[in-house]
Amino acid sequence: MRLHLAVITLALVHQSLLSQANPDSIKLRNDCRAAEHVLTTGEPGPHRTDALSIIGLCGREGIPALQAAWTSAGGDRTELGLLVTSTRAFVAPELVEMLFTNLSQPSQPLNARVASLLVLLTYADPAVVPGFDDFVGDQGQLLARRYGRVDHSSPPAGREQLAADFMQRLRTALQAISGSDPDAGMRLAVRVALQNPPLR
Numbered sequence: 705m706r707l708h709l710a711v712i713t714l715a716l717v718h719q720s721l722l723s724q725a726n727p728d729s730i731k732l733r734n735d736c737r738a739a740e741h742v743l744t745t746g747e748p749g750p751h752r753t754d755a756l757s758i759i760g761l762c763g764r765e766g767i768p769a770l771q772a773a774w775t776s777a778g779g780d781r782t783e784l785g786l787l788v789t790s791t792r793a794f795v796a797p798e799l800v801e802m803l804f805t806n807l808s809q810p811s812q813p814l815n816a817r818v819a820s821l822l823v824l825l826t827y828a829d830p831a832v833v834p835g836f837d838d839f840v841g842d843q844g845q846l847l848a849r850r851y852g853r854v855d856h857s858s859p860p861a862g863r864e865q866l867a868a869d870f871m872q873r874l875r876t877a878l879q880a881i882s883g884s885d886p887d888a889g890m891r892l893a894v895r896v897a898l899q900n901p902p903l904r
């Protein structure tokens with residue numbers, strides 16, 4: 705009996721020490737659970753902004769919530785901007801597939817399609833982090849301007865292996881959009897992408 709109590713006590717002390725050693729990991733785990741709940745259920749709605757800000761740090765467990773957020777996103781640039789930032793923070797094959805699908809859907813709002821493009825460009829090269837203003841606006845200004853690469857890119861929270869043909873697939877998808885997409889704004893956006901890093 706005494707041995708049993710000693711083992712339980714030792715286990716509790718060990719867990720307590722782990723919690724004290726890395727309280728941030730416990731807080732992040734709790735924040736991730738809350739963010740996943742908000743983004744997959746839509747409740748409570750007022751916490752959506754916070755959830756979008758944190759979900760990119762949640763690793764593989766956050767992927768379904770990211771996918772749900774993309775599915776429910778409209779054309780609002782502020783919300784899409786948060787979603788772009790969080791999705792850039794974690795690279796996974798499921799997210800790549802979802803982004804390519806979103807990019808190629810003319811029924812999606814222009815801003816949502818451009819948001820997908822922004823993430824795919826950063827997946828191709830983490831030092832390329834353009835924003836909406838680099839792709840949506842006056843044709844003359846957009847085609848004359850270059851957005852380039854940042855000097856110090858932030859490492860993603862997690863980066864799984866991209867398919868070997870990712871860059872070719874991205875280039876092919878953008879060339880198809882530039883030639884035949886019904887949305888003139890999207891055709892312009894991909895022309896800008898094709899003349900800038902990482903596709904130039």
